[in-house]
Structures are given as structure tokens and as C-alpha cells.
Amino acid sequence: GDSVTQKQGQVTLSEDDFLFINCTYSTTTYPTLLWYVQYPGQGPQLLLKVTTANNKGISRGFEATYDKGTTSFHLQKASVQESDSAVYFCALALYQGGRALIFGTGTTVSVSP
Amino acid sequence: GALVYQYPRRTICKSGTSMRMECQAVGFQATSVAWYRQSPQKTFELIALSTVNSAIKYEQNFTQEKFPISHPNLSFSSMTVLNAYLEDRGLYLCGARGDWGDEQYFGPGTRLTVL
Helix, strand or coil, rough: CCEEECCCCCEEEEEEEEEEEEEEECCCCCCEEEEEEEECCCEEEEEECCCCCCCEEECCEEECCCCCCCCCEEEEEECCCCHEEEEEEEEEEHHHHHEEEEEEECCCEECCC | CCEEEEEEEEEECCCCCCCEEEEEEECCCEEEEEECCCCCCCCEEEEEEEEECCEEECCCCCHHHHHEEEEEEEEEEEEEEEECCCHHHHEEEEECCCEEEEECCECCCCCCEEC
């Protein structure tokens, strides 16, 4: 079935470190791929999205590339700040057949100053 | 921009009672609204998807009898948790989608505590 996998539950970094969050997906269709960020006490916020038409999304220094070959959609940022500490979710949008978003299990990123 | 409000932010109810939560889309027309429950471990469960001009589709383990949803117009949706018990605790999130893309915009959630 359709699914999203985030293997990293927790990532701990220092400011200015490189961030890489792994995300792979499985589906028989051509989905829109999304990254959401959730800060404490808030709902998920859309960070970036990528469709089959544009392959790469960039927002606020974060970048993700849609790789159909490896069915991956990893998130990266060259230099993190303490304010990037949050939970990051990878998601598939599959509206065919009445499905909504399928979320990964989330990766908690902690950045120390 | 696309904003989604949810009310109430927090609610506490006694076991066996019911509570209603609301979701309001501001600045765009929500052609579909999805309700999720997020666990303390941050995992999401999709409860149901409501699309304009279509029947509300509930996911397995969630029923209309337990989680009735109303989606009367393109800016508002409500969901009730009937006969709430401990296993219904969590953060209930509303995700609204506009007609320009596949992304959903989320409210801050309604946190349900059941005593």
C-alpha cells in the first residue's frame, strides 16, 4: 500500500551543522511530496512541496529533491539554527480514491546553540 | 495567506460525554477538509476526509456514529467526538485544502483530555 518512511526518530545538532532527514515513499501513483514542520503547541506548517513537474522544492534554506528512481524525498539544510528545532514530517498527497495526506512518523530535530 | 483556525484549543470532558470542535478556513475556500488525530508520539491517524459535493469518507477504525462531521460550506467544518473515552485523547487537527494544489493547511489543533 501507499506509505512514507522516516527512519530517523531524533536528530541532534549544533548550530551551523548540516541537516539531513531521510524520507522514502511507496506508491503506485505520482504523488505530490510535502515536508511539514511542527513547533511545540502548534499544528503542522507546510515547509515545502514538490510535484512531478518541478522535482525540487526550496524554502527558508531547506531543500528537498523528488527522486523517482530511489523513491526518496530527503530534506536538507546547509546550516541549521536553534530556531529550526522542531518535528519534521514528510508526507504524500494522494487524493485519488478519497485519500488525504499520508504522513511519516516524524523526525525531531534538536539544535543546540 | 491561507489560515486555518480551530476552536477550542483545549478541552477536557468526562468519560462518556461528547464534545464538538470547529475548524475555520480564512482567506481561501476549503474544497476538502481532513480531520486527523495526533498521538503523544506525534504519529497521525486520518479520521475522515470531507470533500465538497462528495460523501464524507471515514478511515478504518473511525465511524460517522462516533465522529460525526459537518462541512456545510467552503470555510467551515466541525466534528464531534461522541461518548469520549480515554483512547480518544489526543490532538485533533483539521487540514484544509484549497483548489490550487494538493497541500493542506492546518489549524493549531484541539487537544482533548478525557477524565
